[in-house]
Amino acid sequence: MAQRSERRRIHLDQSDLLCTKGCGFYGNTAWQGLCSKCWREENQRDKQKQIQDDWALAERLQREEEEAYASRHQKAQSQAAVTPFNKFEERKTKEKSSKVNTVTKFFTPSSKTPPKKGSPSSCSTANRPSSADTDLATREFIDFLKPLKYGRQIFRQCRAFTESMAYKRDMGVEDMSECVQDFYQSLSERLHTQFKGTKMLYVEGIMDEVERYMTTRLYKEVFCPETSDDEKKDLAVQKRIRALHWVTTEMLGVPVDEEIPEASDSVVKAITDVIELDSKRVPKDKLACITRCSKHIFNAIRISKKEAASADDFLPTLIYIVLKANPPRLQSNIQYITRFCNPSRLMTGEDGYYFTNLCCALAFIEKLDGKSLNMTSEEFDRYMSGVQVSPNWPPVDGAALTQVHERLDLLSGLGERQELVMERARQLESDLIDWTDEVEQNVQSILETFEAPVSSAIDSDNVENEHLPPPLTPQVFAG
Amino acid sequence: MAAAGGGGKSFSFKVVLLGEGCVGKTSMVLRYCENKFNDKHITTLQASFLTKKLNITGKRVNLAIWDTAGQERFHALGPIYYRDSNGAVLVYDITDEDSFQKVKNWVKELRKMLGNDICLCIVGNKIDLDKDRNVSTEEAESYAASVGAKHYRTSAKLNSGIEELFLDLCKRMMEAAQVEERSKGNGGGQSASGRRGVQIVDDEPQAPPTGGCCSSG
Numbered sequence: 001m002a003q004r005s006e007r008r009r010i011h012l013d014q015s016d017l018l019c020t021k022g023c024g025f026y027g028n029t030a031w032q033g034l035c036s037k038c039w040r041e042e043n044q045r046d047k048q049k050q051i052q053d054d055w056a057l058a059e060r061l062q063r064e065e066e067e068a069y070a071s072r073h074q075k076a077q078s079q080a081a082v083t084p085f086n087k088f089e090e091r092k093t094k095e096k097s098s099k100v101n102t103v104t105k106f107f108t109p110s111s112k113t114p115p116k117k118g119s120p121s122s123c124s125t126a127n128r129p130s131s132a133d134t135d136l137a138t139r140e141f142i143d144f145l146k147p148l149k150y151g152r153q154i155f156r157q158c159r160a161f162t163e164s165m166a167y168k169r170d171m172g173v174e175d176m177s178e179c180v181q182d183f184y185q186s187l188s189e190r191l192h193t194q195f196k197g198t199k200m201l202y203v204e205g206i207m208d209e210v211e212r213y214m215t216t217r218l219y220k221e222v223f224c225p226e227t228s229d230d231e232k233k234d235l236a237v238q239k240r241i242r243a244l245h246w247v248t249t250e251m252l253g254v255p256v257d258e259e260i261p262e263a264s265d266s267v268v269k270a271i272t273d274v275i276e277l278d279s280k281r282v283p284k285d286k287l288a289c290i291t292r293c294s295k296h297i298f299n300a301i302r303i304s305k306k307e308a309a310s311a312d313d314f315l316p317t318l319i320y321i322v323l324k325a326n327p328p329r330l331q332s333n334i335q336y337i338t339r340f341c342n343p344s345r346l347m348t349g350e351d352g353y354y355f356t357n358l359c360c361a362l363a364f365i366e367k368l369d370g371k372s373l374n375m376t377s378e379e380f381d382r383y384m385s386g387v388q389v390s391p392n393w394p395p396v397d398g399a400a401l402t403q404v405h406e407r408l409d410l411l412s413g414l415g416e417r418q419e420l421v422m423e424r425a426r427q428l429e430s431d432l433i434d435w436t437d438e439v440e441q442n443v444q445s446i447l448e449t450f451e452a453p454v455s456s457a458i459d460s461d462n463v464e465n466e467h468l469p470p471p472l473t474p475q476v477f478a479g
Numbered sequence: 480m481a482a483a484g485g486g487g488k489s490f491s492f493k494v495v496l497l498g499e500g501c502v503g504k505t506s507m508v509l510r511y512c513e514n515k516f517n518d519k520h521i522t523t524l525q526a527s528f529l530t531k532k533l534n535i536t537g538k539r540v541n542l543a544i545w546d547t548a549g550q551e552r553f554h555a556l557g558p559i560y561y562r563d564s565n566g567a568v569l570v571y572d573i574t575d576e577d578s579f580q581k582v583k584n585w586v587k588e589l590r591k592m593l594g595n596d597i598c599l600c601i602v603g604n605k606i607d608l609d610k611d612r613n614v615s616t617e618e619a620e621s622y623a624a625s626v627g628a629k630h631y632r633t634s635a636k637l638n639s640g641i642e643e644l645f646l647d648l649c650k651r652m653m654e655a656a657q658v659e660e661r662s663k664g665n666g667g668g669q670s671a672s673g674r675r676g677v678q679i680v681d682d683e684p685q686a687p688p689t690g691g692c693c694s695s696g
């Protein structure tokens with residue numbers, strides 16, 4: 001099918017080959033039927049227009065926000081506006097005794113690493129996230145807010161806050177987290193007042209987008225930041241999990257029978273999902289990976305046990321999955337979610353429950369000893385040192401994991417090749433444009449040189465096509 | 480009772496289920512949320528995280544019930560599960576003295592870690608097996624009173640006492656939330672702990688003022 005339509009394209013009408021703008025040059029399907037000149041003009045115009053639109057919108061937002069602010073400021077200073085900066089200053093002077101016991105605390109006992117010395121604030125400019133991602137996030141955020149009442153105000157505030165945070169990297173990630181969390185809280189409180197009478201879900205939907213925009217923008221600064229020892233811990237966890245490769249389903253009491261194909265299939269999917277966690281930027285998207293992983297685990301349990309999974313079944317299976325998957329930067333991902341996720345989602349939502357179980361799994365793995373696997377510490381040591389080998393490692397289980405890793409390798413390989421192809425394609429496109437230009441120029445100069453004789457040779461009703469390249473063009477290409 | 484559009488507040492609560500294995504935690508929550516007991520038709524994918532929506536005196540309540548792994552080897556993970564909980568349901572089996580001892584340990588730990596920020600329910604389950612009872616109701620009730628908890632008697636099998644347990648717990652959590660809300664209002668709203676505490680959100684239109692001039696004219 002595809003081949004035939006390709007072929008048919010070759011036998012097009014002469015007029016179909018011309019630039020659709022009617023300028024008389026040859027068009028090209030790759031340039032949406034335009035000639036190189038018109039294509040470039042159009043393209044340029046589109047880009048220019050987009051840039052101008054964005055600027056105009058940003059400027060309008062700014063202006064309107066300032067006007068609104070000015071009038072509100074005069075009328076009532078009592079209205080509780082979001083003032084994250086003041087809050088931040090406040091916090092800096094305030095002792096930090098009132099903090100709640102968070103997961104963060106659970107994993108990082110007492111020692112707080114001081115910020116690394118000699119990280120000039122200027123380098124935060126250089127390390128800002130690749131503009132493509134953040135630009136897209138900004139655009140999507142604006143598109144989302146456009147139709148909303150107070151949309152501009154929300155955008156202005158979020159942008160101002162996020163920009164200010166991006167340059168405060170050296171303040172330490174825990175303090176940044178506090179600031180962001182305060183911002184979420186005061187913004188959501190205000191939205192609940194402003195949108196009084198709407199469903200609770202409405203404001204939550206807005207807060208989701210706020211989180212998406214802000215975390216995408218701040219990701220590079222706050223994910224596994226160099227001011228923390230997250231990276232060191234990631235490596236330690238990775239090593240620890242590798243050392244525990246011998247742990248079996250029996251030792252953990254995992255109620256999954258991997259002999260059943262559908263169950264082992266669910267196990268593989270769960271492993272893939274928990275590995276994918278690291279590839280997402282937005283906390284909500286990361287949580288979605290954990291939730292998908294959990295649902296696959298439930299499925300594996302249900303198939304094996306013929307009953308709905310309880311926490312007694314779920315947690316050991318999740319631990320097993322984490323051991324199999326050895327997810328990249330697990331510690332950093334957990335910290336990042338804890339620090340920058342909208343807290344209501346972690347507290348009462350379903351995603352929060354699965355996330356909490358993942359935290360439990362990691363804590364269990366870190367502390368795991370002989371007793372937690374119902375064996376003596378001598379036996380445990382023998383396994384750890386490799387003297388003793390577990391009965392069914394690696395044949396059945398190993399196959400699934402190997403498969404996953406092979407697939408991942410394949411995928412990343414494909415990704416690289418895709419990029420290479422894209423790059424070459426772009427190169428080819430620009431080469432083609434240059435080449436056409438060259439041909440046009442050549443033709444022009446030849447035409448000019450032989451102006452009189454050539455024009456007399458041209459058909460009188462074909463005047464508008466006088467700039468057509470001569471039919472010898474294909475020969476040049478073939479040569 | 481269910482006078483809609485009253486205060487217009489809605490509550491979200493997190494409740495953890497704690498207790499030794501086999502005391503009936505999972506059975507209780509499945510009975511409460513899905514009205515099932517030992518159901519062999521597995522239509523539920525999982526019974527570890529369940530939710531229930533209630534309407535209590537015109538206020539909407541979203542209850543999230545977190546099952547926890549009861550095996551001894553997971554005991555140390557308790558704090559990760561119960562942090563930010565508004566309530567805890569501590570279950571023992573009335574035929575199993577040991578399981579009541581476990582509940583006492585949980586109470587100690589919870590009071591130590593969370594103080595009085597959490598509503599505690601001590602639940603003696605399997606009251607249908609009264610002939611094999613090994614924990615006296617009086618003892619359990621007086622213990623509960625001594626630690627500021629409330630005691631309940633349930634049977635997941637007979638569906639007895641479970642609705643009452645969760646309804647009562649919700650009312651207590653609502654009260655606690657409103658107390659905190661009020662103290663936050665007075666204290667100038669600077670508390671950082673409020674952020675990760677209960678969420679109280681206005682989410683219903685305020686009822687239009689009743690009476691007034693329109694009715695006469």
Ligand SMILES: Nc1nc2c(ncn2[C@@H]2O[C@H](COP(=O)(O)OP(=O)(O)O)[C@@H](O)[C@H]2O)c(=O)[nH]1
Pocket residue numbers: 310312498499500501502503504505506507517549604605606607608633634635636637
């Ligand atoms: N007789 C009786 N058995 C119960 C009751 N609740 C649970 N069980 C049984 O106790 C066993 C353990 O229940 P389960 O919900 O899995 O306990 P969990 O480990 O605490 O979650 C199961 O066989 C249930 O059928 C009850 O109220 N009465």
Ligand SMILES: [Mg+2]
Pocket residue numbers: 310311312501504505506546
């Ligand atoms: Mg259970």
Ligand SMILES: [Zn+2]
Pocket residue numbers: 019020021022023024025034035036037038039
């Ligand atoms: Zn053209």
